[in-house]
Amino acid sequence: MEKEIAFTIDGKNVEANAGQTILECARENGIFIPTLCHYEKTTNVGACRVCVVEVENARSLVASCCTPVSPGMVVRTNTEAVRSAQKMIVELLWSSGDHNCLTCEQNGQCELQNLVYWLQIEKPRFEIEPPGYTIEDTNTMIQRDLNKCVLCGRCVRACNEIQVNEVLDFSMRSSHAKVGPAFDADYINSSCVFCGECLQVCPTGAIIFRQAKFAGRPWELQKTRTTCAYCGVGCQMDVYSKDGKIVKVLGNREYGKPNNGSLCVKGRFGMDFIQHPDRLKKPLLRHNKNEDLKEVSWEEAISFIANKLSAAKKKSGPDSIAGLSSARCTNEENYLFQKFMRAVIGTNNVDHCARL
Amino acid sequence: MAGLAASFGSGAMTNSIEELEFTDLILATGTNTTENHPVISSFIKRGVRQQGVKLIVIDPREIDLVKYADVWLCHKPGTDVAVLNGLMNVIISENLYARDYIAERTENFDALKAVVSKYTPEHVEKISGVSAKDLKKAARMYAQAKRASIVYAMGITQHTSGTDNVKSVANLSMLCGNVGIEGGGVNPLRGQNNVQGACDMGGLPNVYPAYQQVSNEAARKKFEAAWGVKLSAKPGLTLMEIMAAAGKGDIKALYIMGENPLLSDPDLKHVEKELRNLDLLIVQDIFLTETAQIANVVLPSTSFAEKEGTFTNTERRVQRVRKIVDAPGEAKADWEIISELSTKMGYSMKYSSAKEIFYEVINVTPSYAGMTYERLEKEGLQWPCPTADHPGTKFLHKDRFSRGLGLFHAIEYIPPAELPDEEYPLFLSTGRVLYHYHTGTMTTRAQGPSERYPESLVEINPLDAEKLGISEGQIVKVTSRRGTIQAKAQITQKSMPGTIFMNFHFAGAPVNALTNPALDPTGKIPEYKVCAVKLEAA
């Protein structure tokens, strides 16, 4: 067993395991420390310093997300010095970007907005000077507006450490640090595979789901958790919809297995087939081979099939009928399909295209 | 998955996805994981980059995973058995195999030993093109890893020797004692989202749910009692046999739920003729697919976003599917359609919900018996989960194989059914690409993926392109003994000289007009991965 470490945080005596950070222990003990660049499952880089705390006898404030606890440490999370440092950082971030919440898709779930509110900042003490980047809208899946980027590096770490697609990195462009693919390319011209992990982890509106733009405010969306229907991984995803329309898809981070919140391009950006105008809406039937398919009622279609199948069964026997069930349908439907073929038709001629 | 069932007694992925990140070594063969199972590939890549997992890739194409690999064995298409036997030859001759494990938990080792003794690295190099040096390096690496996992996909199964390939993979894993341990195992990555579930539910001609044999009297009695009818003891026909029987007029009526064989089956011209020969073709789907267009009746069904139910993923995890939006027009869930049809035909099926069907499923499916919708609410459960308090099974064959002892199979290398010759000098291999899924009915109607990958491409090595005078983006004609199609050329080092690669997602370039319907005798899987073609400017 690891050694227990005793220390105090905001006057409370607490214990921790060796190697735990101040932030982790604070969270375990119900003490809130704001963060920005910290993202679970990626390396702590200490980039933003929003998570600073006071440690007795330390020379300056320390970043709690990457400082391990040590025995006898005395930590304070809510002193004046801490708050004033946090305010300074957040005001700098605010003023060095174009944070126009009026039209931002992240409005209501933006971590920068939440910090501003939580720290009760009326307006930044510095003049607002956005860098003036053009918005990247050269693909239909992911839109980037680096004027809203706070350089937390979460997208870079998600791309490299979670998906390991190794596309994003920091670069220096005329004294401005910038995140993006190599050679400052747009996503569509880079080796990006559009998994959207960067979009999912971005705390602000800098990377957004393009098709969700103006499709609904976060608080208007209904969230339904389901299983991706594209491949055998079976990723758990949260599908956001509004008024019966699918707006966007995020990986489900609550339960972990089997995908730990990650998705790929198909699961995240491949769901518009569901509401495609080509969807079949009525049964179609042709009585003989040379006719075109015509729309008919369910009653007519089902009666036609039932009569035909019963006749074939009587005339040529049950084994003259076969069925193909589907790797795309649910278990319940596959069960029912083979039950139908076996119990109602009377044949074991049932297979599916899994061999393919 | 007949090969795995023969070796171990169960055909499913032995271990879990999450184990890949924390094992010692992964051998990936016949799986282009980053494109076909992208999220699983992240577990592998994280393992390699962050946890020191070693990676061996065996693949005839320079797939993305090669970038992360310690060793890449680039073999000629269809020579998998030779390469696997070669690895085992080295492991046995260098005495690196798991003696105790083999003695306690397996049988028929001597037969294996006798056969692989012929596959010396030098001999294998001649057959497969893999250098003896690399083969030895990979063999030692695999054998010396404490826990090693093998992952494979269609690149192993879609051959006339598919079942043999799988058995060889199973041999290798058992040889080093890797089956039945955490982080080890033999892991087939299933292509479509619910292939595992369709098989588990008895969507197969020879078995009822949970692989209970239709020819087994006790099993049949059980289902006769459950369903209240007499059942046929005669195993049914497989997909390819059904198609052939339709062509001959022995099958008169075919009911297809959610599949599009007219784009996915090999030798399409033939398939179309067979389907047109039916008296009655019923297609139940969400779009008017190529197959639906020639049907007599088309029934509009719902997509996964419009219904409740469960899918079973590739690691045997049963997970909930939930309704998000209403179905368009009069479309109905597949289970509702089947119930109505059945009731109309005089066998009453009156289910009020998918949940009610699930409760019938667990009553007759022992491996699912302990599951309920309530238990699946938060996180899925991995079968076998036989009782209400069983936590599910992370990895199979612990202490004991499903069939008792693990069975080694002595397998000889047999070349693919069709090899390049003077007239058709190139290998054609087929598969999927990242941005599309199966026959493309869904993804070609999704804006983003289609924008990134709008049309079918023929991947061709620069050397071949130069020889044939073909430039990037040029339209080329690809011809096999069965047909001709056209598509754009993409010149890439991914394809080895002498081999081209195409996907089967696009109706405009139906690659299965070219592929060889030659079947693996046991698995009945067509040889999609290898056939001979010629290529010319269109």
Ligand code: SF4
């Ligand atoms: S979409 Fe995925 S691959 Fe592309 S930059 Fe973002 S994280 Fe990287």
Ligand code: SF4
């Ligand atoms: S784009 Fe978003 S995630 Fe990336 S550095 Fe900027 S704010 Fe952070």
Ligand code: SF4
């Ligand atoms: S999100 Fe991608 S990897 Fe996950 S199940 Fe869907 S298709 Fe497969």
Ligand code: FES
């Ligand atoms: S959250 Fe700790 S430094 Fe950014």
